[in-house]
Amino acid sequence: MIKKILDKIRPNFEEGGKLKNFHSVFEGFESFLLVSNRTSSVGVSIHDAIDSKRIMSFVVIALLPALLFGMYNIGYQNYHAAGVEAGFWAMFFYGFLALLPKILVSYIVGLGIEFIVAQWKHEEIQEGYLVTGLLIPMIVPVSCPLWMLALAVAFSVILAKEIYGGTGMNIFNPALVARAFLFFAYPSAMTGDSIWVSQNAICGLGCDLPDAFTMATPLSLVGAGQEITMPVQDMITGLMPGSVGETSVIAIAIGAVILLWTRIASWRTMLSVFVGGAVVGWLFNISGMDSAAAQVPWYEHLILGGFCFGAVFMATDPVTSARTETGKFYYGFLIGALTISIRVLNPGYPEGMMLAILFMNMFAPLIDYCVVQRNISRRVRRSHKA
């Protein structure tokens, strides 16, 4: 039946049809609804059922627990700050309504650009943005204005992805580039203590908070040289302020299990990020430095801020991470190590994950170069010996 409808409207989008400028959009939706029955003409006759649509949709599925918990936490933080008792669903729907516009803006702007580029280059639409588009709203504070978000999305999709040639060719993780853009262009909207809790009532849900209301994240407390006031169990369940998706270790762990089980994310990268963070965190613990950040126990470093979220969903992006299996260990370890170093040594940036991953994105090709070069020199040596 779907095929009949598609066949009926297809002529409109073909060369000469009145909607031919939306050709790529039509094809995108067609391949979304109906698996193309194009068969192979050269090379292997049979193919594995996996494709990039499947991979990207599983990453989205893996993100859902963190996303849903993030929605609930937005509501929880708002009601909690106002001191009002509310039920689970009220909190959840409040968060849902607070986050929905951001997700919509992110997808509409990002996919819009992807559609235009695909149409212009006569290519198929690439699925990579399905993941990026959901990641971006999850790694910004809840109070980030929509226009800023739209600007950041456009910036990252065009300058971090499309000019390199699209998904698979980019050097930096587009979602992190969007966040970095906001971080440096609008620092007041990305740091400080007043941005982590949604301040206004939406559609009758939630409470209006006083203008001067502030609520610090644990890392900004540390950055300011104070003690963390939240108990460890809140850090694990995630009922604390922070970027939307990053707070709950449990929700992120569910996503991690999905990604590792389906082998979409590399266990090598993920594990070595945690190892790198733990080792450096522990070194600072025993170093005797008396700054507050250095004295945060190493295990708390791993569950605070964006560490888990970055390790599970960002560092493991196959395109921007190291592409050799050996390289992934170095890549991951350095991300973990750098994150903690930035947190401890640079009080200006209480959260180090974003910068550490972007920095290592840049060095991933160098790591791979060294790994591949070992293979090359082995081959050269072999031919000299012979």
Place this chain on the structure above:
Amino acid sequence: MEQLYKIKKGLDLNLEGKAQPNLKVIGIAGEYAVLPEDYHGITPRLCTKEGEHVKVGTPLLVDKATERVHIIAPVSGVVMKIVRGERRKLEQIRILADKEQEFEDFGSVDVAKVTATEAVDYLLKSGLFAFMRQRPYDVIASPEIKPEAIYISLFSKMPLAADFSVVCKGREDDFKAGIRLLSKIAPVNIGICPEQECEDYLANVEAKVYGFTGPNPSGNVGVQINHICPINKGDVVWTLQAEIAILIGQLARTGRVNLTRRLAVAGSRIQSPQYVETPVGTAMQTLLAGLLYGDAAHTRIINGNPLVGRKSGLDDFVGAFSAEVCAIPEGDDVHEVLGWIAPRLKDFSVSRSYFSWIFGKKKEYDLDCRIKGGQRHMIMSAEYEKVFPMDIYPSYLVKAIITGDIDKQEELGIYEVAPEDFAVAEFIDSSKLELQRIVREGLDILRKENA
């Protein structure tokens, strides 16, 4: 056995319709064709014309570059038609077979006494030389260059592949004579898998025998070379299909070339999959008569196996290097809704986002030829590396080929590979790149540059 290599990387595919070890012999009748394109790397010059009568072994084509490599007629009969394609490219030489087959006589030789030069000349004269391939470049070997070694793999773990024990049955002495002759040219190395029942044809064989366990492509001769003695820049080795050694032995013992092969005719669209003995160049119509079932319009016929074979049709002919002919569903009539998220229980995938891992290795799959996804840039990392059992980084090599960086290709080991080594990687590739085509074109360009 000299040594046993345990190969870990790779993937065995279990497809429906494996050939059972029954042998059917079909008589010679009707049209046969020689397809010059099978002999990759040769620039053919025609040395016959329409209407001429040829015997089995009469040269039809000769290689322009060396004037020594002959491509011969597989049957005796009258050259009916010479089919040319675009820019007068030779596509087919069709022969209508005689009722009584006549053979060119090349004279038998004593395989124990021939010298290397005599052996090469003998193979050239008889036309069997055109079945020798060389690495680097995976092209028909050049008689001008003496190879360091000759490699033969006696098994294939490709899906639906022919089993050499069946192919060789009753021809063990021919096989050994063939190996003996080849060993006069260069040392022969044979790869076997330990499960093979090979006492008959490996007893007292004039070659070093190496064992290989592990999944496909452990039976690829390229993988075996990479483990036994990897090719360096400047080295040349020859490879040939195991069955060709039998044909060489037959020639040496009888003085006649007999281009009759035992093909595995297999696949889910074949009724009673089995082995068929027939000359190279048999029409698919003749070969598959009464064997196909299901909707013929939506059946794919493959010259070879589903991973390294060439897409073919009923109007085509059996290729010179095909050890199998397979028929599987084409899949162009399947309309699958929301396949990217559906469970797809009948499909096979190495990814755990599907459920093939539940069903284990025993389940046989009936896969169709749909690509099941759009072509993308390489997104997932180290995907090819998981099924590429050589000391090579295939994804980096493929990238170097795509970007045309010849120095990098050399450094990354392009001289060691053939397109078929990338077949499993192409199967599992989530970005659906045509790896075998990319590698083939890369090798051809490199060969031209280095010439």
